[in-house]
Amino acid sequence: MSFAITKSSKRSVYTCHCPIFSSKGSSVPVSVAMVLVSVSQSVPTSNRFPRDCDSIPKNSSSGVYVIQPAGSPPLVVWCNMDTKGQVWTVVQRNSYNTELEWNDSWANYKYGFGDVQNDYWLGNEYISLLTIQGAYKVRFVVQDASNNTHYAEYDTFSVDTESRGYALRLGRYTGAGKDLFTKEDVVHDNMKFSTYDNDQDLSSTANCAEIYQGGWWHSKCYYVKLNGKGKNVRWSGVCSAENCRSTLILVKRVC
């Protein structure tokens, strides 16, 4: 299937009604929403874009860029310049009043969804390609109801391939509070990714992603869950239910 947009304008939303054929030959109508964004970045003469946000030109500002991890098609992402001048690749951004449902299928979590200028999930396939091409660290960030920022950082971070369930691999922890990803009885480290239609969690009786309405590295089920709509974003001991205001998952190459 292919299509072309002959007239476009920034921030317009286009809807494509595309027939999808099932194995029985019947078509099922689906709609695909696209948001066009403008990127002020020249196409490299090598036809390869920077492999991550660390590789964009020095002194760049935060914004939308095209990157291309090894083995990946070009990806539109948000590159985040922090207060120390370090550039991070944003693989997840969520806010309390998000327009996204977050209770998405395996296929949608695989290839990503959302709008890089607002809330989005980059996609497990692309997070995996990004983080297995080198050594990366990660910073999980949440903002509570009082606009206090809490974070957990791990000095290594990767997401396995799909054949290994997009499992989460974390290194050593630094942060202000408890290490809730690797040390507690409900761990997230080394868990496979679960969605409502692909239950890979550790609970034999519950489908964690379905119950809590968001794909995540569930075990039985979670202490931290940043993929969810409104009250389904939680960080134990920091914010829960109605008072997690926004989240980020940031990735940075370490060598």
Ligand SMILES: [Ca+2]
């Ligand atoms: Ca289960």
